[in-house]
Amino acid sequence: MQDAIVTKAADNVRILSAAMVQKAKSGHPGGAMGAADAISLLFAEFLRFDPENPNWEARDRFFMDPGHMSALLYSELALQGKLNMEDLKNFRQLNSRTPGHPEVEVALGIENSSGPLGIGHAVALGNAIAERFMVERFGDILNHKVVCLVSDGGLEEEIAYGVGRVAGHLKLSNLIFFYDANQVQLSCRCEDVMSHDFKKQYEAWGFRVIDVADGSDIASLRKAFKEAWAETEKPTIVIGHTTMAKGAIAEDGKSFEGAVSTHGQPLNAAGASTDATVKNLGGDPADPFKIFPEVAEAFEARKAELRKEVEAWKKAKAAWDAANPEKAATLKEWLSGKAPKIDLSGLELKEGVATRVTSGTILGHLAENVKNCICSSADLSNSDNTQAFLNKTGIFRANDFKGGFVQVGVAELTMGAICCGIALHGGLYPICATFFVFSDFMKPVLRMAALMGLPVKFMYTHDSFRVGEDGPTHQPIEHETQIRLLEGLKKANGKSEMLVLRPADAFETVAAWEMAFENNDSPTTIILTRQNVKTLPGDRKVEAAKCRKGAYVVSDNCGSARPDLTFVSNGSDVLLTHDAAEVLRAEGLKVRVVSMISPALFMSQSKEYRDSVITPWTPVFAKSSGLPLLFAQVVGGFGKVSGLERFGASAPAGVLEKEFGYTPEAVVAAAKEYLAEYKANVEEFKKNN
Ligand SMILES: Cc1ncc(C[n+]2csc(CCOP(=O)(O)OP(=O)(O)O)c2C)c(N)n1
The missing domain is CATH 3.40.50.920 (Rossmann fold)
Structure with a gap:
């Protein structure tokens, strides 16, 4: 697209974002207006998707970290025709397709629910891991980029450390962050809270860092994204120095660009004027909910290009299917959305052992029989018994993605979010583990997994005061009640938003894992003992199945x-x-x-x-x-x-x-x-x- 058209599209997005927030009388216009150039360019020229099939397995994934910039995403989706002007006018209203913060809806092009800052880019990291896992097993036919918008708030969050370390360590060159570095956050300017060398920080983690001095300059942004797309050795972060509330003015023409007040309220409330701003950006204050004809035309042309690319891909895929019938059948099964059938009936169980040990036996079985499981542990594999999975699948390493076990180090929250990103990718079933007491570190992501309805399996061992000598810091007490609060939340059909299972013996542990895989639309938490437990009386195989x-x-x-x-x-x-x-x-x-x-x-x-x-x-x-x-x-x-x-x-x-x-x-x-x-x-x- 011509630079001027991309800028026009960005202005259109700014107008729509400002108007949506003003109409809803709430929302976040400033950040959305500043990042509009980069994100419009991404959709105009870089992100590959199928205009006819939002679920296309090889689509590039676009993730949001700053969910508060939802007006930006919705406006971009309106340019693509996935949302209409009524949707934008209903921003933040009950049952609208444009809730306050984005809620995952792949059919509309919304890849993740976002809002709790930092989680989104960790989810994107998980998705990039999933992509490499799939490409390793099925080939380049499935490759795609994973792009995520990040902002000051998300990168200040502690989880950013885990994401930077793991993404850099794994050399995930398919992962691209666009950092909307607008120097403004919710209550203050960034200089009040950070002064470290951002570039060095990400370089130290092994990222390619591309600094774009003017984050609204289309030519510089294009150059940066081209380099990011061509990168084959490391993840990339493009730092775009953008302008908060770009184009915002007051009635008297006074600029409100860079004003902290524009972060989280309508421009009128921020001291600026939505009408004057819309006019300033070339829109009609009387009816700002419009797409400029030349922008609509350009995005239609982009769709035509994409259709051609998708057609070419389909041909290549058909040839790949013909050349790899077995792999093609497996891939079809994996992508069917159906949970893998697990058959634990023939498993030889050792009785009188800790339920974590039985779980280890089951994980070993899954490693051998359910190849679309990925397992992770926060540096406790030999204690939470995920080692059994690791031993049979190997470590997923930089430049060698054959392993099925992601070693994340001591980073529970990052691990949980990675698993959400893997589950969002489609085709894969993530399992993650740590000590139950450290589920505290994962609360935000447990909630997000439940909110997104993801079938992630969370596994926690060392489940009570019986942890013993390690003492109260390591003994979960209130944790079971705490985690079961999510079980108290119900979907419209009455089903719990999370299934939480604390099995009593080896046979119930088998039942718990079967139930976890039968539960395909919400996360499951399995809570296991450190200490040995004897088998309960009765015909346990028959009785334990009643756990259902x-x-x-x-x-x-x-x-x-x-x-x-x-x-x-x-x-x-x-x-x-x-x-x-x-x-x-x-x-x-x-x-x-x-x-x-x-x-x-x-x-x-x-x-x-x-x-x-x-x-x-x-x-x-x-x-x-x-x-x-x-x-x-x-x-x-x-x-x-x-x-x-x-x-x-x-x-x-x-x-x-x-x-x-x-x-x-x-x-x-x-x-x-x-x-x-x-x-x-x-x-x-x-x-x-
Ligand atoms: C985990 C978390 N803590 C706090 C918030 C509340 N919050 C929303 S936006 C924001 C500041 C964001 O600043 P920045 O990321 O720079 O966004 P911008 O001001 O540029 O829109 C905060 C603290 C949040 N959404 N998530």
């Missing part, structure tokens, strides 16, 4: 009578309550033991099923290694939950079990106390009703 209902009866001596007591727990606490139940049964009580791998999943079952597991209006005593809140919703009005309401302590696990009341004797005593309370409560209730 969230909870089931493990042992029972009630026959057709109502239970005197029902124990509810999960993970290694199930065997504990079972042992306590045996003591009470010997004393003549009718006691039921329930394993509840997921309270939310259980609560979503029919009342009939729930009542068959927990008989209504009978005493229910839940035992948790976490906070009592964990089972509060399932024990009923007269039920009780006993959990841990303190930080742990440094001592051998057995000592802590005694200290904190996690022995069968202590549980028996607590249960008896509860039964007395229950009786008194029922009497009290009767008296008052």
